[in-house]
Amino acid sequence: MNLLAKLTLIISLAFYGASTISAQDADYRTATSLIQQGQITQGLALLRRMAAQRPTDPQVHNLLGIALTTAGKMQEANEEFKRALALNPKLFSVLKNLALNELALGQLEDAKRHFESLLTLSPHDRACHWGLAEIAFAKRDFAQAALHYERSGDLAWKEPTTLLKFASSYTETGQRDRALALLEKLPADIDAKLQFEAGLLFAKLGKFDLSARRFAAARSDFPDQYRVGYNLAFAQLKAGEFATAIGTIEELLAKGYRQAELYNLLAQAYEASGRTNEAYEALRLATASDPTDEANYLDLITLCLKHQSYDLGLKIADIGLRHLPNSYRLRLHRGAVWALKGEYEEAMQDFEIASRLAPDNGLPAVARGMVLIQMGKAAEAVELLRRQSAKSPNDPLVFWFLGEALDYSGPAPGSAEEKEAIEALERAIELDADLPQPRALLGKLLLRRGETAKAVEELERAFKLAPDDPTTTYLLAQALQKSGEAERAKQLFAKVSRARTRELETTRLNLIRVINSEMRSNRVER
Incomplete structure (x- = not known):
């Protein structure tokens, strides 16, 4: 049912108000019936003749406005509603009809003013709350939309259409359970x-099985077959x-x-199906299809990192940089490949270029700090990340790896460096x-200080976020013991098995995690 039909149902309530007032008048009864x-x-x-004969009768103008609304002539209908209100400003139902029509015509400020005036009376x-909810939703004021939808009853x-707007309002305001209950x-x-x-x-609510069912149901009649098919997949x-x-x-x-x-x-x-060779080929076709889309190069390089195909990763990065020489993300990814090959000088060069290409981004400094740790230069990493934390005070990765670097530098228990590491990790969180990783490292430091209860608390939270991470699992087991x-x-x-938390492999895994954080996120809406 479209908006006009919905409004017609709502304002039809006014028929009975109008006809009851002048039930003895045959013209009223006939016009209403027609x-x-x-x-x-x-x-x-008939109503136009009545209006000409009785220009001072507000109920005639109201009934004519209702008829014009039913005919889809809302602008003309509003003129009749205004005539009725000029004759009798206290007619509640007439003002409501005017507000509803203004909403349908997109005259949101006028409609809002009139709905709010009606609510004082x-x-x-319910209709007024519904109208204000629609206006709030159109303005993306989802908190107000949800509030008024709640007060508009059924x-x-x-x-x-309205149910979906209501559920969207709950979703946008973080009321996930209410949104799902409504969608039932x-x-x-x-x-x-x-x-x-x-x-x-x-x-958006993370219910991808239900999402797939709806996309599948839409597929046969949806006008954009690619869009619905992509989202279904x-x-x-x-x-x-x-x-x-x-x-x-396929x-x-x-x-x-x-x-x-x-x-x-x-x-x-x-x-995801374990068909890695076919995944490589599909990404190769993606880069060939659009050589200027960096996301496909980044995904392909990440796949190489995952499977330790470092030489192939370098070749792909080189191809991408020929098409996109100013892509700092490609520089970051190529630097990561160099680092995982153990070619730290080349990695540092790429990370430094990435820093120049994106001076406001803290990730290149984080990557450089991680390489310095791998090179056994934790103290240099600490200084680098301290400087970067001043430039990027709201970047959790910078503070996470400042904590990592301080931990690798071997701070003495109770030292200023240990205190700084804990504060950096708390800031990251x-x-x-x-x-999960800053929480796990914070738990480790707290455990080392003898603050077992606090350590367990942080490690439990880290474990909940990353239940398959062996380092977190091992540290939690230690704390629980x-x-x-x-x-x-x-x-x-x-x-x-016992996680060797100070091994360089942990840093390498973290490097992949950090680089992946820079990837373009896939969106459902296309």
């Missing part, structure tokens, strides 16, 4: 456009349905779609509470 039966032309003709009026969820009311048999919108919303991939995602992408390729992003998505599905939880500690020790 409009309700859909005989708009005849009803309008009737604070619980007007907020009986119609699928969404019918299965809505049109393709709404199915698509529902798919996007479920994906993306949702299938995120839902762990790798073979199904590959099938969906269907799109067979139809002639050759977009680079589609090959990139196919590579992700292949890699403050800036990004979802990073010291706190007397021997049984759980034993279970965690069994999960991993």
